[in-house]
Amino acid sequence: MRTAATSRPRGGPRGERFDPASYEARWRERWEADELYRARDDDAERDKHYVLTMYPYPSGDLHIGHWYAATGPDIVARHRRMRGLNVMFPMGFDSFGLPAENAAIDRGVDPATWTAANLDRMRTQFRSMGCMFDWSREVVTSDPAYYRWTQWLFVQFFRAGLAYRAKAPVDWCPKDQVVLAREQVEGADRHCWRCGTQVEKRDLEQWFFRITNYADELLDFSAIDWPEPIRLMQTNWIGRSEGAEIVFPLDAPDIAPIRVFTTRPDTIFGATFMVLAPEHPLVERLTDAAQRADVEAYVAQARRSTEIDRLSAERERTGVFIGAHAVNPMTQERIPIWIADYVLPGYGTGAIMAVPAHDARDHAFATRYDLPIRHVVVPPSGELPADRAFVEHGADEVLVDSGEFSGMPGPAAIEAITRQLAENGMGARAVTYRLRDWLVSRQRYWGAPIPIVYCDEHGPQPVPEEQLPVLLPPDVDFAPTGVSPLQSHAEFLAGSCPVCHGPARRETDTMDTFVDSSWYYLRYCSPRDARQAWDPDQVAAWMPVDIYTGGAEHAVLHLMYARFFVKALRDMGLVAFDEPFLALRNQGQILGADHHRMSKSRGNVQNPDDLTSRYGADAVRLFLMFIGPWDQGGPWSSTGIDGIHRFLARVWAVADPRSAGTAGPLGGDGAQAADSVGGQAGRALRRATHVAIRDVGDDYAAFRFNTAVSKLMELTNAIGRAREAGHAGSTAYEAAADALLLLLAPIAPHISEELWARRGRPYSIHQQAWPEFDARLAAADTIELPVQVDGKLRDRLVVTPDTPAEEIERMALASPRVQTYLRGRPPLRVVQIAGKLINIVAPGE
Template sequence: MLLRASFATFVLKKADIREDKMSDYIPQEIEPKWQKKWEADGIYNADIDPTRPKHYALTMLPYPSGDLHIGHWYAMTPSDARARFMRMNGYNVMFPIGFDAFGLPAENAAIKDGIHPKIRTYQNIDRMRKQLRSMGAMWDWRREAISSDPEYYKWTQWFFIQLYKHGLAYRKMAPVDFCPKCNTTLAREQVWGEDRHCERCGTPVIKKDLEQWFFRTTAYAEDLLNYEGMDWPERVRVLQTNWIGRSEGASVNFTTETGDVIEVFTTRPDTLWGATFMVLAPEHPLVDKLTTPEHKAEVEAYKLQAARQSDIDREAADKEKTGVFTGGYAINPVNGARIPVWIADYVLMTYGTGAIMAVPAHDERDFAFARKYGLKVIPVIQPEGEPLLDGDTMEAAYVGPGRMINSAHMDGTYVSGKGHADPGMQKVIQWLEQEGRGKKTVSYKLRDWLISRQRYWGAPIPMIRCEKCGWNPVHESELPVLLPEDVEWRPTGESPLKLHPTWKDTTCPVCGGPAERETDTMDTFMCSSWYHLRYLSPWYHQGPFDPKEYDYWMPVDTYTGGIEHANMHLIYTRFFHKACRDMGITKGREPMIQLRNQGMVLGEDHEKMSKSRGNVVAPDELVERYGADAVRAYLMFFARWDMGAPWNSSGIEGTVRWLRRVWAMVTEAPSGPAACSDETKRLLRRRVHQTLRRVSHDFREFEFNTIVSSLMELLNEMVKVKEAGAYGTPEWNEAVDIYLRMLAPVCPHIAEELWERTGRTYSVHTQPWPSVDEEAAREEEIVIPVQVNGKLRDRITVPADATEEQIQAAALASETVQQYLQGKAPRKIIVVPKRLINIVI
């Protein structure tokens, strides 16, 4: 090594190597050194600069659990690399970071060990800041925002009040999902899976009737379905679209014999003439009125059972339909038929109007119900070319297209299926509207967002209840409503805000009389619905963000994070933005233009990482052992970013080896000859510029794994030509220059160190991205595979611009081809210039 080193100084020109002594690649030394310098120099500070195009790159903010997980690294370092790439491409890039610091884990821990959530959270944040710094990411720490800071949640509360003032926040009594372990209500999106468990702790939820605060997300259902101008993964759009669950149909009014109107929603108004009974949800408000005395006992019993069943596991029960007759009747508005009204738990109070018209001939559920209870089945849609449907003998509901029958003046109308676009459906709905018997309606599965949480460690809901004046918001000048710190936790998990002796006592903002504060706090998804706005100006006091910063930086250009938020954070934040737009606070249709999701890093056993499985990979240890650059490179290399893959602890050795070889390639002199052929130089430039083209493309497309493999390939080539005498030539210097610039976004520390060691001007991270020299990248000669009958038989080398005729001539001249031809003429020859030739015999 020493010998080689002195040889190197002897051979090299000054421009190549500044240091006299060669040394090994020791990331533990260079990484902290550069991290400190970059921060001290503020090279990643992002400030408004109208002369440059801006790029707001954002990665989902972490919860301060206390330890940075390998998943954080997997999510964040490729995002960082791409933000760096954008910056080198001339964009003024903002890449901020912060903490989603409210939430249950800190509070649960407090109940267990008595450490105040605030203390724990801020300790965790300190620790995580250090860990985040070890990544060497280009964060602008001046823009850090922490959702549990009073300066932050003041504005979370302010947003609540704006939503309230615009009628988008309201309070209602409703059966809500309640997690008995977390001791709080949950939004529908936070209840997962078949067993309806809590998204956070996995405990099956129960139903409770509670009065709670909601945000009117349903008012934005249609707007949320519009993805125009958005570059979001199809997968997320499909998940959200299904979640929002739009169905087109009609609402139709049925009148009961007691004179009440029951509104129903149906996607098949064309089957109205076949409605032979009605079914109400057991909780429907008209049930009691409709029920006749002789059915009262039965109905009450069923209601009770249904209520209990929703508390137990409603889904686990087999799908056998049950229900009871109320004794009441309603009139079918299209034909005046007198039809019985039933109640059944297959009709949900939470969807549509909680009541349906039942058309057993054309709906599977209604059919099963009708057969079980011997109700009438009247077919009204006749499939074409089939024997006439008979309600008494049908074995299943017919749900396909056909012509309307038994439908009076509508008979013969062809209906193809669902949706307002169907001409038959249009005709029916038009008629219903004309007659005033129904109207065109769209129904959604999306529900309003329940944001009340019966917890301490969150932003207090800034509302006050007065005996006289009811609910009113806190005066904006009184914000923030501070969380009291002198609180105690009961092992029962009840919110200490409720138990605090004085905190909730206040005066009414309207009449000044004694009143009480809301003791519930907000869902933390409320905090994270606007953090991208707080990042714009966390120092700003006159509003949630500085409008100057907003106008320059928004919207977020690239947003990255996990797909698990498709139906939670990503819907909430879109709703929030749209609501704020309508209140004049934000601008533009959408907050985030481009979205990309990373996959998941699994344990080495191919299972999801978890402490109990003992397969967790700790990034701190890896950084200590291999350096942040190697960890970053491996995370980008080992899987398709959007797919994720199992961790492989020896796999990372590969990227370490690669970086050592890069180091050696740049810093050590070759053992080969000093002279270099022009051909070698041309080859070097060609490979460099071809790689540059590919790497640039892959950065744009988030294909990080092939960026690293391209750089590995180029290294292998460069090591070869280095030994062939290219070292020290202008072509070599160009190659090193471009190599380090391409490496810089992936492995910022080693790139900076080598950039400096080769005498280049600080910093590699403020250099422009190189541009491809297409002429240099052009191949002169190419190898063309020769197929005979579609099978590879030979290869020929031809000039890159060879014409079809030339390729054909060269291929036919091949001995191998001649052997196959055996003197005969080929039947057909397909030539794909630059690609392949196929000779068909």
């Protein structure tokens, strides 16, 4: 690494014209050659700080949204480095996924070739941003050197009992005879994206991770600083509910009873029918022959609907009686069993006791099919709604028509009824979750192969670790035959059982790409380690991630899966911490000019390359950060970027020695003006400088980049006024110009480096310390204090900040405007909030 004392690259322009194209690329080349942003594992003097932004999918081109997402954390990483931290800020690519496989099918391009070309393009574009990414730590998830360890992790989960195989429904195109990913099912009618055929549900054996083992721990956010909306989304997704599991015996003695979960066991006396999810395993066994045709047709229809459609409040409730009955364990009443699509197989037990008097969906269903509606809980007034369910649940409600429990308050009845059910062997307290185990199988080619072989004698067995990675074969046929190309690749299929060494068939499913992103932050700590997934010492040194940024759309997928991974790895003894990301910040979304999300299919993608070539990377970075709060985003418009360009030209004018009218750095010809500004003008410039040091630093730390830009503009204007007044070259002026560049460096790294070099300062500005804030110099010469009488503004005082409280009180009471309301009477009391206001309490009449 070069460590020249002065900073200008050779051959740079010495003229005064502001031209970003003349210096931006040169500085990026030097920074990379000098490994300026390489995080040092052996830096014992500085505290570590791991800043990470979510890595992108290599779609081929960065759009303006990528710039927006990456610039914010880059500013924070640079700022924290200047504050004395050893910052690691890596970048990589989430390079497995469906688009590459679709390119292979549609254009005959090998996925690896397509991905490699996109990676090269995006690396170049990322570098043009000037971000301080440590490219020496790059990870690419489709690289066998990476997915070897993804497979190794699968094996660890398998051995720990956290990976298992079970049947699960998938979306199936009957025309193409192929399993579809969620993204390939389109429209309200759920049709195939390629041929338009309506999609069906099929049950296939698939692999799962037991994320539900960690449901309660995932609800604990006490150790992390995450936005409340993300915590709420994860909480709702996990969906923890406390209640009771109740047993409903069946007429058929040879079939196990139906178990239901309810949060309202106090309403069991009002259960007048039961509803099973159409997919419930008992439906086929319980359905009467006379009802079978109707039931099968309804089941097929339900399986074509999405969960969102099935749960929609606007949707009419439909169902079919299956011709069987159950027994209410508290009333001994025989009640009919129906199927209805508003009951989902994945929540609770996939069966409910229907209480139409106290559940809106059950009420709508009972009303449509003329089923009994029996109120068993009433408010204190005894008044019940005539045409809807009584669902209000308060501590003062009481039970009616509920046997021995009638007259009992609702909360007490929940406890008493649950206890009696348990004593009778018909129920027990229970907790259930909306969260389901994570289905990680994908019937695709372009993903990490699941490292399992199937032996006729020993069943599924993990591939031995020394045989990893299980490589994707390059010579596959991507013709849409209806199955993964791996299923027709004889060489890939041929494996051996690690137990008996006999022939075994290799698993052809690949892993969900969210598995790759559930651990990539660990690999950044030692990305070239060929012996292990990560170096434990480096992970102990760098992890957890101190600040993580990305889109809120990942709240219940990537972000929750990564938390699950760390907790599982901790329990396996592979890491020694509980959470992957200590703090999380979400950027808003930059929409297209049409106010829709940017996408190639909409034709609303804004490529930043044209803007960069015209205005420079710094202008694009500043403009993006100035359009509004970073966590809100908004529709894209390039209107206003000319103003940012003019602002940078003003920075150039006030900070470049020749443009500013000084001959060079202090200690040279500029020293003659070192003390030419003093008094009020000097104090004003020093105050503006130190106010900016304080406020811009606070804004960067809090991700308030738009207000930081405003304060940089204010400081630039203050320096410009001093220049126009002939003070360029003075001590205050030079200190202000240096401070401006240091404050600007995180958000506009190129112009800051160029002007720092022109001013003769040591290389590099990005290795300098953040300027020290002096509260004394930032203090105003005078402050204005509102004076209130009985809470209403009556006057204002202008005082110096160090004016004693006694003097302020004397001045306030002497005010003629205040005396108008006191009328010569002494006040009851005078309240001062230092530096803010005075409130005088007048005596009563």
